[in-house]
Amino acid sequence: MDSEKHAGHVEVQPRRRVNRTVLVVDDSPSIRHRVCEICNLHSFDVCAEAVNGADAVEKARQWQPELIILDLSMPVMNGLEAAPQLKKILPNTPIIMFTMFGETLPQAAAHAAGVNMIVSKTESLESLIGKARSLFED
Numbered sequence: 001m002d003s004e005k006h007a008g009h010v011e012v013q014p015r016r017r018v019n020r021t022v023l024v025v026d027d028s029p030s031i032r033h034r035v036c037e038i039c040n041l042h043s044f045d046v047c048a049e050a051v052n053g054a055d056a057v058e059k060a061r062q063w064q065p066e067l068i069i070l071d072l073s074m075p076v077m078n079g080l081e082a083a084p085q086l087k088k089i090l091p092n093t094p095i096i097m098f099t100m101f102g103e104t105l106p107q108a109a110a111h112a113a114g115v116n117m118i119v120s121k122t123e124s125l126e127s128l129i130g131k132a133r134s135l136f137e138d
Contacts, residue, residue: 021065021067022066056082080113
């Protein structure tokens with residue numbers, strides 16, 4: 001009888017939201033740790049960490065993250081040098097430049113390098129997460 005009541009009715013399960021994967025790139029272990037912590041608390045899964053731009057390029061190839069949080073000032077390869085290479089590998093992956101030089105970094109230079117957004121490290125980590133989420137809103 002129950003089947004008669006529900007004949008023609010298809011129950012649809014709501015789509016489960018899968019967390020976005022993120023690559024965190026910073027030469028400071030303490031900053032990487034804090035960014036990873038806040039990401040994991042707010043529906044971003046840290047798939048990898050990198051200590052400089054060259055390391056980020058390798059990790060991006062390997063892990064194919066959906067978001068990259070990238071420091072500007074790092075040894076070996078800085079964020080502005082790494083961003084164009086990261087965009088070649090992952091053209092649709094947004095890059096957030098998370099830097100102490102957010103107020104002085106020329107927006108045009110950052111955007112030309114492939115950076116989608118600049119966030120100053122003087123802002124709260126919650127602000128970073130809010131801005132990261134805004135990159136995925138339709």
